[in-house]
Amino acid sequence: MVLRQIYALYFSPTGGTEKIVSSIADTLSRLLELPVHSIDFTCLENRQKEYHFSNDSLVIIGTPVYAGRIPNKILPDFKKCIVGAGHTPVIPVCVYGNRNYDEALRELLLLSEENGCIPVAAAAMISQHAFSDTLAIGRPDIQDFKKLNFFSKNIAQLLKDDSTAVAIDYDRATPLAPYYTPLKADLTPARFLKAKPLTDLQKCSHCGLCVRKCPMNSISEENVSKVTGVCIKCQACIKICPAHAKYFVDEAFLSHVEMLENTYTERKEPTFIITN
Ligand SMILES: Cc1cc2nc3c(=O)[nH]c(=O)nc-3n(C[C@H](O)[C@H](O)[C@H](O)COP(=O)(O)O)c2cc1C
Numbered sequence: 493m494v495l496r497q498i499y500a501l502y503f504s505p506t507g508g509t510e511k512i513v514s515s516i517a518d519t520l521s522r523l524l525e526l527p528v529h530s531i532d533f534t535c536l537e538n539r540q541k542e543y544h545f546s547n548d549s550l551v552i553i554g555t556p557v558y559a560g561r562i563p564n565k566i567l568p569d570f571k572k573c574i575v576g577a578g579h580t581p582v583i584p585v586c587v588y589g590n591r592n593y594d595e596a597l598r599e600l601l602l603l604s605e606e607n608g609c610i611p612v613a614a615a616a617m618i619s620q621h622a623f624s625d626t627l628a629i630g631r632p633d634i635q636d637f638k639k640l641n642f643f644s645k646n647i648a649q650l651l652k653d654d655s656t657a658v659a660i661d662y663d664r665a666t667p668l669a670p671y672y673t674p675l676k677a678d679l680t681p682a683r684f685l686k687a688k689p690l691t692d693l694q695k696c697s698h699c700g701l702c703v704r705k706c707p708m709n710s711i712s713e714e715n716v717s718k719v720t721g722v723c724i725k726c727q728a729c730i731k732i733c734p735a736h737a738k739y740f741v742d743e744a745f746l747s748h749v750e751m752l753e754n755t756y757t758e759r760k761e762p763t764f765i766i767t768n
Pocket residue numbers: 503504505506507508509510555556557558559560561587588589590591592593618619620621622623672724725726727
């Protein structure tokens with residue numbers, strides 16, 4: 493297959509997906525001697541453009557898993573902005589926080605094909621859970637990157653050997669299952685759709701990092717303690733704040749985090765799919 497460039501496109505509010513997609517892109521770039529163009533889909537401005545990918549571009553698309561699926565508020569942007577040319581080779585990658593990726597990878601595979609791309613490989617990787625300071629802490633780690641490196645090398649070999657892109661085999665027929673319902677510590681449903689981060693104004697230095705990092709542009713520039721738009725609970729503002737001034741107090745949300753930390757303690761391993 494003649495390829496001319498690699499695109500690394502990721503939505504990544506807390507950085508895990510970016511790390512993983514960039515690692516795959518860098519290995520492939522080195523082995524295939526191709527330039528990499530990164531598209532940070534976290535930034536709202538970048539989600540307002542269309543990206544037309546030719547058949548000689550290899551596209552890596554990364555998304556975190558939210559409630560077992562592609563984040564629902566970002567899904568329309570993925571659908572609208574990624575335009576393949578019919579045979580554009582793509583590597584869908586979903587990144588989850590050690591609970592489960594449920595339907596997210598299949599959803600991203602189906603979306604890629606609907607948008608004119610051919611998935612030649614796919615992966616589900618683990619990264620620290622954005623809600624927690626302990627769940628999947630330190631992931632992706634050395635072991636993950638070793639496996640990722642092996643996977644990327646296999647893809648490079650496949651793309652060097654094959655003259656045409658062949659799609660991986662996966663279940664296209666079964667309808668996607670609904671979103672995962674978050675549970676509280678007592679295992680009843682945790683409803684925290686309306687939860688928003690609060691700001692400790694004693695700690696806040698009004699640096700504006702949270703305003704610029706929010707993928708929904710929902711934090712007011714004039715008053716950073718005001719959430720003026722949709723909050724997708726991505727935790728970008730919490731993680732970026734150098735003063736640790738942002739926090740959640742919503743009881744259902746905190747109880748869900750407690751449940752996750754108590755239940756999903758066993759290490760999950762990555763899943764890799766590649767055409768053979
Ligand atoms: C709103 C939300 C929902 C999440 N849902 C899931 C989930 O269903 N399963 C899971 O294992 N991790 C889940 N996570 C954890 C993320 O998938 C994980 O933290 C991922 O690394 C975030 O990607 P990022 O670092 O690129 O932002 C969720 C995180 C957020 C913020």
